[in-house]
Amino acid sequence: MSEPLIRLESVSKSYGSGAEPAVKKLTLEVEKGEVLVLVGPSGCGKSTTLRLINRLIEPTSGKIFLNGEDVTDVDPSELRRKIGYVIQQVGLFPHRTIAENIATVPRLLGWDKAKIESRIDEMLELVSMDPETYRDRYPKELSGGQAQRVGVARALAADPDVLLMDEPFGAIDPITRDRLQNEFLRLQQELKKTIVFVTHDIDEAIKMGNRIAILREGSEIAQLDTPEAILSHPADEFVESFLGSGAILKGLTLKKVRDIDLHQVPTLTAPVARDQALQALQDSPDQVAVLLDDKEQPTRWIDEKALNRTSQPIEKSGRPVTVNLQPEDTLQDALTTMLQSSVGMAVVTDRKGKYLGCCTIESLAKLIMSEG
Amino acid sequence: MDFLLSLLEFAFGRQEQVLEALAQHAGYVVSVLVTAGVFAIVTGIVTRRNQLARELALSIASVFLTIPSLALFVIFIPLVGLGFAPSFIALFLYSLLPILRNTITGLDGIDPGVLESAKGMGLSPLQVLLRVELPLAWPVILAGIRVSSMLIVGIAAIATLVAGGGLGDFIKSGLARLPLPNSLEAIWLGTILCLLLALVIDLILQAARLATISKGIR
Numbered sequence: 001m002s003e004p005l006i007r008l009e010s011v012s013k014s015y016g017s018g019a020e021p022a023v024k025k026l027t028l029e030v031e032k033g034e035v036l037v038l039v040g041p042s043g044c045g046k047s048t049t050l051r052l053i054n055r056l057i058e059p060t061s062g063k064i065f066l067n068g069e070d071v072t073d074v075d076p077s078e079l080r081r082k083i084g085y086v087i088q089q090v091g092l093f094p095h096r097t098i099a100e101n102i103a104t105v106p107r108l109l110g111w112d113k114a115k116i117e118s119r120i121d122e123m124l125e126l127v128s129m130d131p132e133t134y135r136d137r138y139p140k141e142l143s144g145g146q147a148q149r150v151g152v153a154r155a156l157a158a159d160p161d162v163l164l165m166d167e168p169f170g171a172i173d174p175i176t177r178d179r180l181q182n183e184f185l186r187l188q189q190e191l192k193k194t195i196v197f198v199t200h201d202i203d204e205a206i207k208m209g210n211r212i213a214i215l216r217e218g219s220e221i222a223q224l225d226t227p228e229a230i231l232s233h234p235a236d237e238f239v240e241s242f243l244g245s246g247a248i249l250k251g252l253t254l255k256k257v258r259d260i261d262l263h264q265v266p267t268l269t270a271p272v273a274r275d276q277a278l279q280a281l282q283d284s285p286d287q288v289a290v291l292l293d294d295k296e297q298p299t300r301w302i303d304e305k306a307l308n309r310t311s312q313p314i315e316k317s318g319r320p321v322t323v324n325l326q327p328e329d330t331l332q333d334a335l336t337t338m339l340q341s342s343v344g345m346a347v348v349t350d351r352k353g354k355y356l357g358c359c360t361i362e363s364l365a366k367l368i369m370s371e372g
Numbered sequence: 373m374d375f376l377l378s379l380l381e382f383a384f385g386r387q388e389q390v391l392e393a394l395a396q397h398a399g400y401v402v403s404v405l406v407t408a409g410v411f412a413i414v415t416g417i418v419t420r421r422n423q424l425a426r427e428l429a430l431s432i433a434s435v436f437l438t439i440p441s442l443a444l445f446v447i448f449i450p451l452v453g454l455g456f457a458p459s460f461i462a463l464f465l466y467s468l469l470p471i472l473r474n475t476i477t478g479l480d481g482i483d484p485g486v487l488e489s490a491k492g493m494g495l496s497p498l499q500v501l502l503r504v505e506l507p508l509a510w511p512v513i514l515a516g517i518r519v520s521s522m523l524i525v526g527i528a529a530i531a532t533l534v535a536g537g538g539l540g541d542f543i544k545s546g547l548a549r550l551p552l553p554n555s556l557e558a559i560w561l562g563t564i565l566c567l568l569l570a571l572v573i574d575l576i577l578q579a580a581r582l583a584t585i586s587k588g589i590r
Contacts, residue, residue: 132376
């Protein structure tokens with residue numbers, strides 16, 4: 001590996017002489033382009049650790065290197081302009097418009113006007129907000145989710161290599177949080193920033209992190225590894241208890257539907273004759289078949305009972321296929337879909353909706369077992 | 373009706389005197405608001421992080437406001453003589469508390485998340501103060517300035533007792549000549565002009581409010 005972008009070298013921070021230090025001799029390296037998540041119970045010093053990196057808190061002892069350069073004695077304000085910072089409370093300036101908020105750091109750095117203006121639009125588009133609509137609004141006119149989008153845009157405006165995020169999605173409702181997390185992952189694929197991300201939510205850590213550092217009291221690293229490794233081999237009891245009972249279920253968010261061997265049930269392409277359909281079902285070990293339309297898109301689940309019960313045309317018998325999985329969905333999505341489906345399986349299609357196969361509980365179990 | 377007519381006659385009969393008194397009175401308000409405003413805001417900024425200093429500043433400013441106004445105008449005469457100076461000092465001391473108190477309250481009331489992000493983005497402490505803290509505390513500070521301005525318009529009428537001029541001149545001369553002709557007219561003229569001046573100053577401050585406070589926090 002090349003030189004890490006951020007390196008903390010036995011950094012300590014204590015408040016007062018008698019008290020236990022908030023951060024005790026922490027050594028940590030963050031590689032270029034990775035998302036390192038610091039996760040731990042509240043009061044373990046994870047936020048303090050984050051704020052040591054941009055020197056909002058000065059370390060009592062130890063050294064911090066950024067790009068191989070010791071930053072413990074450069075001007076803290078100058079240092080912070082090179083590091084994006086996103087916090088749970090967002091902290092947009094309420095007296096400035098969205099555009100002015102985003103322009104904060106570029107202005108501090110003395111960019112010229114035209115460059116700043118075009119950068120504002122670019123940033124708003126990056127976080128999926130229409131520049132026309134939002135440029136001249138004030139923060140009070142935004143929802144929590146929109147405000148944090150602007151918070152991220154503002155942090156990225158001067159194109160910093162490093163982004164520090166302190167529970168950025170902590171105060172946002174679960175549905176919006178999920179969407180922002182997904183968007184953020186998409187952004188990160190594009191931007192490849194070096195990110196240190198603090199959260200107390202292990203599920204978020206598993207979803208967002210390339211590597212996870214599980215911290216205990218005093219910011220001591222209990223385990224530092226990839227999410228997969230931590231889930232399958234927790235280092236000690238503390239990590240195990242922090243992961244909670246559902247470690248296997250959590251692991252499902254790391255795998256995609258495309259990792260599964262799809263199961264092939266009989267398919268019928270409409271229009272199809274009733275006895276032809278019956279024949280196909282009797283020839284197969286499966287209880288159900290999938291009816292496809294002329295574009296090969298799955299429309300209904302057909303079984304023998306449905307065929308016998310009604311004299312309706314076959315396009316109207318059985319049950320409709322309501323949700324399709326796609327190869328990029330996580331196994332957690334797959335499990336949810338299967339449990340909700342009437343036949344205990346889920347249909348997988350490609351992006352255009354063309355039928356690929358079915359995902360079953362057995363195939364899911366087989367994949368998890370093979371990992372074990 | 374008769375009284376109103378004689379009041380108007382009284383006022384227009386000595387236009388020059390009226391304008392001079394009005395100018396003196398307004399002069400007190402403007403000079404005191406500017407100096408006391410700057411002084412109180414700076415004191416608020418300097419002392420707010422230190423519990424002791426800030427409580428001390430607030431108590432001293434409160435003490436000034438509890439001293440009877442008549443006494444406060446008089447006690448500076450041995451030091452600075454008669455006229456504008458003792459009146460100015462007394463009014464200055466009077467107007468400190470509302471502005472100081474509101475400066476501290478306004479700065480305290482700023483969302484800590486906003487300050488954290490301001491620092492985190494690399495604004496220097498002075499930039500945080502000028503670009504974030506003061507603009508956000510300004511509506512509250514301006515409310516304090518408005519309270520002080522009303523206070524000054526009323527109390528400046530006492531300046532006449534230390535030969536400081538102002539609209540109090542009419543009230544004092546009216547009082548001294550009571551119940552001779554034109555004495556009531558003089559008292560009423562002084563009082564009404566004080567009210568009108570207060571109204572105009574309030575309108576000006578209201579306009580300043582609209583002009584200087586960002587739409588985002590109005």
